[in-house]
Amino acid sequence: MRGIVVTLLFVTAASIAVVVLHFFVPFNAVLDSAKFEIQTTNIDQIASALGLYYLDYSVYPQVDDEGDLVNELHKKGYLRMLFSPDAFRYESRDNGQNYLLEPKKP
Numbered sequence: 502m503r504g505i506v507v508t509l510l511f512v513t514a515a516s517i518a519v520v521v522l523h524f525f526v527p528f529n530a531v532l533d534s535a536k537f538e539i540q541t542t543n544i545d546q547i548a549s550a551l552g553l554y555y556l557d558y559s560v561y562p563q564v565d566d567e568g569d570l571v572n573e574l575h576k577k578g579y580l581r582m583l584f585s586p587d588a589f590r591y592e593s594r595d596n597g598q599n600y601l602l603e604p605k606k607p
Contacts, residue, residue: 540604543584547571547591548602550579560597567591 547570554574555561564570567586574580592601 540588544589544602544604546580547574547584547589550574551600551602553579561593561600563593563597564591 551561551574554577562570562573564573567589570591571580571584571586575583588605590601590603590605594600
């Protein structure tokens with residue numbers, strides 16, 4: 502009788518573990534997808550801000566790092582909110598006539 506109870510407890514625990522794993526695997530995929538979408542949206546907003554900046558100054562910002570870029574665009578009113586400079590890479594090229602903007606790989 503005791504062996505049956507232990508076996509039933511083991512089977513129940515294993516079943517719960519399988520259900521929990523099936524819940525977390527899709528949840529992590531959804532979370533990763535959401536992070537990617539947020540990063541893409543943020544980069545699109547920064548690219549739009551860079552375009553407006555270029556229209557006003559005929560040059561893209563020539564800054565030392567991504568944090569300076571975010572601060573410059575925010576200070577001048579092209580970005581309403583601050584973005585993490587750790588999420589993207591920016592490089593001014595051709596004396597401010599072109600730029601590289603891409604997501605940083607995790």
